[in-house]
Amino acid sequence: GTNGKTTTNNLINHILHSEYDDVLSNLRGANMPQGVASAFLNDTKNEYDWGVFEVDEGSFPNIVKYLKPDYVVITNFFRDQLDRFGEIENTSKIVYEALKPLDTTLILNADDPMVSKFKDLNKKNVYYGVEKSRFSTLDQRVVESRFCPVCSNSLDYEYFNYGQLGKYMCSKCGFENPEYDYKITSIKYSEDAYHFRIDNNGKIHDVIFRYDGIYNAYNCCAAIAFSIEAGLDMEKVTKRIENFEYKLGRMENIEFKNKMVKIVLVKNPIGLSEVLKSISNDQRRKSILFILNDNPADGTDVSWIWDADVEVIHNIKNLESFHCAGIRAQDIALRLKYAEYTDKIVEIDKNIEDSIETVLAEDVDIVYILPTYTAVYQTRDIIMGHLNQTNARIPRLREIIKSKIGN
Known part of the structure; x- marks a missing residue:
């Protein structure tokens, strides 16, 4: 199916x-x-x-x-x-x-x-x-x-x-x-x-x-x-x-510092519409990053974003910002414009890694990242890379504190 x-x-x-x-x-x-x-x-x-x-x-x-x-x-x-x-x-x-x-x-x-x-x-x-x-x-x-x-x-x-x-x-x-x-x-x-x-x-x-x-x-x-x-x-x-858990970058929940990061694959009109509806049930302070690629594995035709019910974004509460990234980032921004979404800042950056770094730094409770197929595992690798760097610094910080003030 x-x-x-x-x-x-x-x-x-x-x-x-x-x-x-x-x-x-x-x-x-x-x-x-x-x-x-x-x-x-x-x-x-x-x-x-x-x-x-x-x-x-x-x-x-x-x-x-x-x-x-x-x-x-x-x-x-x-x-x-x-x-x-x-x-x-x-x-x-x-x-x-x-x-x-x-x-x-x-x-x-x-x-x-x-x-x-x-x-x-x-x-x-x-x-x-x-x-x-x-x-x-x-x-x-x-x-x-x-x-x-x-x-x-x-x-x-x-x-x-x-x-x-x-x-x-x-x-x-x-x-x-x-x-x-x-x-x-x-x-x-x-x-x-x-x-x-x-x-x-x-x-x-x-x-x-x-x-x-x-x-x-x-x-x-x-x-x-x-x-x-x-x-x-x-x-x-x-x-x-x-007790089922996702560990593969699709619907995966990742605890990142003081926030939750959720990665949800989107690839067609129904999928995007339902994901946005699902986000509207979440009352937490949030940011959304939509990564749209048009590589062969994604489907080179991205007209499907116009068939999705993007207008449901107006029902999402406590949405602090919306970020657009990927090869077709501008297409997402244009779709949001036609959905008359002007309430919050819309950031546009084709570079996926820069966009992820930006959204991870925001003061929110949860970040929703919606990548198309070819961006799913890249997204996860970037997040886990930042998470591993943070975790690697903790033991070193402990040693520095010990050297300064003792056990």
Whole structure:
């Protein structure tokens, strides 16, 4: 799918490690054929208990020629890298056609009409989704497709959770959400964590996930659906989700001196819109640094920032400043201008390292850094470099103090 692959892949890997020693996975998000092959090169064993792989949509047909999946989890289809994929109907078709000859179980997002139509493949289907919550809305500005994938009639929505994900029905052919096997029935946000209640055929469990975004309700639900179908115990699964930590630069929380730094990958309209909505739930004093590159791995077409609901920035409280960096820093500033964001200072600096140093020095409680793909690990390396320099100075300072005043 488009969004949520890395998070869902990492969650499943983390959950499986509660029961199995040898789990092979490409956890860093390198999801093309060479990335999957590298997972084997980095961890050479004769056999594994499980292989769990995040797979790029365009690479999916080539990869499943050599790795035959027992399960395929499909998250969603949004516009992403238009210069490479085109519109989402084409992306969906690539995956759909590749699945036809496979003997596999499909774990499908029932709330995305572009995904739920995969039930026509007549595989063993498992459906997951999220019911209406206080985060749902009828006023959804960024919707990728409002049309029925069966008859092309306009879909009627009872509510949206995000993007085109929600409760839908076609008045012409009757196409609608399939019945859930796994569903999140309530969502609460407190103490910087999301509290989900999940229903598996009448069995109710509570789940805590300590990373932002309503989209993570779907990622957690997908991981749970796979894990239970694979025979794991629900209590163990929910505990593993609660103690899950990101250490790879995506949604990672880094404690830096007197503030928190959060790195969140953004790469398409839906992703950016939802990240900004998520930030609006945070009441702390904050700064935002958006790093926009247009390297081939990012997608050379950056017009997607105009499709994102950047206007939601007006709902973000206690925002002290907004910084623009990367190859296309000026494009971000222009987008903010058209969003009529003039309340705070907008800093523009193409140099990523200088921008990070500037934002780290600000007097705020939390810094949100939103890099596109090629800037994610560079961003993390710069931050960790500054953090290591600070930590390295502490022992030296202690020695100087001891020499001056004694133990």
